[in-house]
Amino acid sequence: MCLKPFADMRTFSYSPSGGGGNIDTYTHVRGESVYLDDIPVIAGTLYAAVFDSPVAHGKIISLDAYEAMRTPGVVRIFMAADIPGQNQIGGIVPDEELLAVSHVHFCGMPLALVVAETDEIARAAAKKINATIEPLPIITDPREAKEKGELIVPPRTFQIGDTTSTWAQCEYVFEGQTETNGQEHLYIETQGAYAVPQENGVIRIYSSTQGPTAAQRTAARVLGLPMNQIEVDTTRLGGGFGGKEDQATTWAVLCALATYHLNRPVKYSLHRMEDMRMTGKRHPYSSDYKIGLSKDLKILAYEATFYQNAGAAADLSPAVMERTLFHCTNSYFIPNVKATAYSCRTHLPPNTAFRGFGGPQGMFVIEAAIARAADALGIPASDIQQKNLLHTGDEFPYGQKAESEANECWNRMEELYQPEKMQQDIDAFNAANQWHKKGMAMMPICFGISFTKTLMNQARSLVHVYTDGSVGISTGAVEMGQGVNTKILQVAATVFSIDPARIKINTTNTYRIANTSPSAASATADLNGKATEIACHEILNRLKRVAADELKVNTEAITIKDECVYCKGAKTEWDWKKLVMATYIKRISLSELAHYTPPGIHFDPLKEKGHPFAYHTYGSAIITVTIDCLRGIYEFDSVKVVHDFGKSMNTMIDVGQCEGGIVQGIGWMTMEEIIYDKEGRLRSNALSTYKVPDIYSVPKEILIHPLETEKESLAVLQSKAVGEPPLMYGIGAYFALRNAIKAFNPSANISFDTPMTPEKVLMNLYPQPLKGG
């Protein structure tokens, strides 16, 4: 029996009761979705807790666990000496010990792992461990680290044209410095892992990770086992945002280490303060810029130097630094650019991936340079922004030629939202109101889609069609709220033209899909979706051949639509289930493992030139804010966007990614303030001291208008990657606030120093006279 034709997959919506754009919605709203701490525990499970360094830098004199070990219920305490393989978790650079051996390099660095009968006993015992550490000098400032030669990797420079000879041709030249603070991921589900022993020494690790293969590879290295002895399984994450790309590995490996020795299941689900204290964040950057413009506001030359605060170990910092360079000119064409970046080693927890991956930090600096120029010239920054937008064929500093939608997005934004009129309204409001001032800023974005490490751009999908017509799919993609499982399911449903309810997306498991790249770089749906598309097409072709045999026609005559088999456009008696069974009976495979790599991408790090991105995602936003000039607090009135979705395959998910990214970006620019003291201790160490946006801090209005194009064949079903790019619209929040402050205090000398907290707003509204001493 054939199904009734179902809705067009592009306006796909799925749940047993018919609503919602994400296949997980049904279990999410019922509290039935399973996260790490929800996995039913096996009898005999033990619980782990880390004892971490209380000082940021020092030499370990002694580590006394005697009292801790005597605590009833403590099973064992592991230290570096208990590691059978390499005590090394560094992914890009092997510079990070799992458990400290002789020195500690940051507050929160794991020193020992307590394993006990209960979670509470483990934590209580960890507090009884005594470390004697001889303190060594602490560096928290990246420029100081650079001065002292503390670099994670050698500096890199991206260059196009010749800035040195261009300055003389510039009508205007401006220089300055910017500071962007870090950002805590604050995934509401904390980090965690659960290791379970299997027969023959195999360890299965349930991990809340964006990178199951990283966890597997590192566990194998630390335990001295081949990778096939480690199975990592991930159902979903309660948020990742980059924080679980590399840094989920530590907990997975620690649990595996305990399981290796004890042959018992071991679980560790971090408490919030442990998580905040021990894990890295978005990299803070300190940067210098120099910008040169012609009389008609063309940016002729741009130089930038980035001092990335990498923390105590490389982690993903070299790659993050690289993406800062890739995005240092944002959405603009600049013929002469020289950008240099230093990855500076400090005594903070190793900073790591965070949505945007260094891109936002690079983009902030060019936006600051433009704002600085606009201030000096007494013009709106948008005059400069608009004049310099990329056109198709323009060359990025790294050699790739743009396929630009920058002007299309900007022009559409102007047509739709009429920023000139908005500015007039704001001016009128500001003239009429003494204690409230509005400000507005535009924020164009351009974000490259692909892992910048070319080899990581590969993915596999394993598709099984079962004899009852149901379909099971495994890929390397990890679902963390970005909707990748839904998109993969849509791909399969579209290719097979079957009811989505027949399709199940399975957990991400290193036994089913090997050597995966992490779910990151906005590229997960593209890579894994394309692999799924290939696998489904392969199976579909086999099915069609069977149908053609049975109906005694050529394969080309066969199509499948809405679960019905059509022959030369005419409906037949055959349906999906019947055809699947017939294929099985003929002993033809109903399974396929497909491999996908995007064509045409390459990059030569010696020349710093190439074509690293499959494509770029573009967009433009207008952000408006109102400041309460008595209290220094503010509310965002609107964010109005034209975003380059390509041909969105799931509008609800894509709009959700946009709205969420914008608010997360605004959070980074406004209230999210990471505070380390000079001793390298995190002072913003809980939700009570580190504030992320709540429902009242979102803009009153967010409008997302799609720029619909069908050009991008490297995007899955021509639906462009949407995970990271919208976050960068949030950068406009800083500049809107800046403009509002200047409406109240035109002489404000506002440094480019994020986040723009209510404190900084008030201090800029009412500059304090400098006091001696």
Next chain:
Amino acid sequence: MIQFILNDKEIETGLSPGMVLLDFIRYHQHLTGTKIGCREGDCGACTVLVGELVNDDLQYHSVTCCLMPLGNATGKHIVTIEGINHPRELNMVQQAMADAGATQCGFCTPGVVMSLAGFCLSDKAPATENAIAAVDGNICRCTGYKSIERAAMQVAEKLRGKKDPVEFVTTQKILPAYFAGIKERLHRLAGKIIAAALKDVADAKERPHVVGGGTDLYVQKHDEMKDAAIRFLLDHPDYNSIHREGDRCIIGPSATVSDLQQSAIIQEAFLHFSRYAKLISSTPIRNMATIAGNFINASPIGDLTIFFLALDAQINLSPDPSPGERRGRSIPLRKLYKGYKQLNKDPDEHIESIWFELPAPGSCFNFEKVSKRTHLDIASVNSAFYIEMTGDVIQKAGLSAGGVGPVPMYLEKTSAWLQGKKITEEVIAAAIKTAQAEISPISDARGSKEYKSLLLGQLIRIHFMPLLKK
């Protein structure tokens, strides 16, 4: 034995009454829909509903169960996400969330759904802003708030025509039918439980911890509280009333912020109280946090402490926590604090009641609070101001400020200086200067000392602004 109803099931447990309800739900009842995000009431992932009989009326409110001791569940109906699921279909709230695409990673989702379910069960008007206010304690880090707003709007629309909430949600099949029988089941539980609870405390040998809502104690002393001997005061009938005697308003120590919000006496005395309350933590915390807890916690930025300091509230301290025996002493609230978290109070003494003179006719009152995030945050600086005028002369002024010293401050010098002055720009400027000389702010995660000093000046200016216009 602690007895209560969890979803549709009667619970009788001998577990420690000091353990938090969250751990009981997740690790003893294996109901994993209630999530752990922060264990300090700041994320809302563990939001559940508490139903109780108030004057024979079954009332529900939301709480973050990470801060709620099991003992405070006694005699109540505790509802988790599992308790509002229909067998094979979504309920109205869940459907609204699905229709709006209001889930991304899904981890905060059960908490959001519970807050909205709490809104359905409340007697709040079915307006979108009220529905959004219900989720003011839920942090979504995928920051999908716009879609949550759209879901809230849909929920509010579906509640049009609601009168008796429990009847409405059951007859409309929004929530499972068993809710209709809860009132009677709670009645059956009630009597013997109160007797048993009082007896438990009488048996305790060591001096018990006194616990109200637990919202601060369980953040500060989580590990210690689990096995502690505890005297639970939140539900003590003598301790949570708000009433009036002549010109005095008398408040029981266990009255919560929400109780204040709902009190007709408070609403009448402070026209803008709901606006102030909105700046104080979040709905689920306000539902638990008590006024005496805020005073005794002695945080230099306690919002309610600052509020009542300006009113020169008095507290009655009793050495004996059992009500009815008036052997205690009465001191002004401003005399309670002698240093950072140091109180002029014996460990045995407890706040028995709080009273203040209701604002005189023609007087003015204002409360201000500025924090990094306007809602669900701790103040950088907060301040309250009470003023009585005769003609254009200040008869009486009470100015308080938090976050500017080691204790919540009653600004004595400034308050006294203002007496007899006429309100002019110069007087305001001088008052600000006096206040800034009276404080000793420090730089911390909530701001630099320079900022706090400037901010207090601004807040004082704001206090005076409506008076200056007259």
